[in-house]
Amino acid sequence: WGWMLDYTKSDKSYRAEHIMENDVTDYNATTTPLREWSKYESNKYNAQIDGTYKISDKNMLDFQSNFSHEKLDVNGSNMDKALTAETVNETLGQIRNEYEQEMINLQIQDTITLDDKSSWFLTPSVRYNRSTITGYSNGERFEEGSFAWVSPKDEQTNSKTTWQIALKKKFDDSFMMRMTGGTYYRLLNMYEIAGDGASIVPAPAPKYSGVRFPEPEEGKQFDISAI
Numbered sequence: 459w460g461w462m463l464d465y466t467k468s469d470k471s472y473r474a475e476h477i478m479e480n481d482v483t484d485y486n487a488t489t490t491p492l493r494e495w496s497k498y499e500s501n502k503y504n505a506q507i508d509g510t511y512k513i514s515d516k517n518m519l520d521f522q523s524n525f526s527h528e529k530l531d532v533n534g535s536n537m538d539k540a541l542t543a544e545t546v547n548e549t550l551g552q553i554r555n556e557y558e559q560e561m562i563n564l565q566i567q568d569t570i571t572l573d574d575k576s577s578w579f580l581t582p583s584v585r586y587n588r589s590t591i592t593g594y595s596n597g598e599r600f601e602e603g604s605f606a607w608v609s610p611k612d613e614q615t616n617s618k619t620t621w622q623i624a625l626k627k628k629f630d631d632s633f634m635m636r637m638t639g640g641t642y643y644r645l646l647n648m649y650e651i652a653g654d655g656a657s658i659v660p661a662p663a664p665k666y667s668g669v670r671f672p673e674p675e676e677g678k679q680f681d682i683s684a685i
Contacts, residue, residue, distance in 0.1 A: 464504040471497045472656040491541070491550055496534035496655030500648060503527050516571040524563040530648050531556050534655065541599050549662045552608055554593035557652050561645055562588040581624040588617035589645045591671045593652075612670040618643040620676075639680040646674055 473495040508522040532555055541551050567583030592613045600608070622640030629635070651671050653660040661672035 459509045460507070462504075462506040464502075464506075466500075466502045466504070468500040468502075469498070470654050470656075471495075491536045491539075491553060492534040492655055494535035496532070498652075498655045499531045499533075501529050502648075513568075518569040519566070520569070521566045522564070524561070526559075526561045528559045528561075528648050529557070530559075530652055532652065532655070538596055538598055549659060552662065553652060553660065554595045554608070554612070555599075556594040557648060558592045559648055559651070560590045562586070563645075577628045579624075579626040579628075581626070583622045583624075583640075584619065585621075585643070586617070586619045587643050587645050587674070588615070589674065590615045591651060593671065608670075614670045616645070616674050618674070618676060634685050635683065636685065637680075637682045640678070642675075642677060642679050644675040646672055 474493065477494055504524070504526040506522065506524045509520070511519045513519055532553060537553075537555060564586040565583060567581055570580045570582075572578035572580055590613065592611065595608055595610050595612075597610050600610075620641040620643045622638060622642075624636065624638040626636045627634060649658050651660055
């Protein structure tokens with residue numbers, strides 16, 4: 459059995475060294491949020507429990523469970539002013555004043571020894587990943603008829619169950635091969651969703667689609683390796 463508790467605090471502050479006073483594009487310094495300065499403060503709490511159970515001489519069961527809660531406060535220039543489609547692009551317009559994210563990750567796998575020489579191993583596994591994002595926006599940021607896909611409070615939940623099968627062959631003490639295949643689902647971290655004020659810009663969420671925040675990555679994967 460094993461357990462872990464973790465707390466992470468991150469503060470990021472940025473200020474532009476120079477802003478063009480005559481900039482009249484959509485990124486006008488007098489209206490665009492976060493253009494002049496930004497401050498991102500994150501507090502994340504994480505807990506994990508894992509364990510291994512020997513079912514038999516040929517079956518080893520492993521499991522892992524993880525839960526995290528993170529809060530991100532966003533502050534910066536023009537974050538308290540109303541947004542209009544004429545003065546700011548969609549990506550910057552979707553940034554909220556505050557975010558909360560709760561993530562749950564569960565995994566169980568069984569390593570099965572297929573032969574008496576312990577040279578063939580089959581490992582099926584199942585994972586469940588779930589994320590709930592809540593974004594809060596200052597009511598003063600909205601004007602009638604603009605930014606209808608952002609509300610004072612928006613919430614989005616994404617979850618999926620995936621699987622994977624791994625096969626390993628040990629030829630001798632110096633050489634083995636391994637092959638895995640299955641599906642994957644990667645939840646996005648807070649900075650991928652909200653940005654960090656300077657070096658990371660959030661992925662745009664399609665407006666009017668019911669999707670309030672960037673969605674997790676998913677797909678299929680296969681690999682083979684020689685060790």
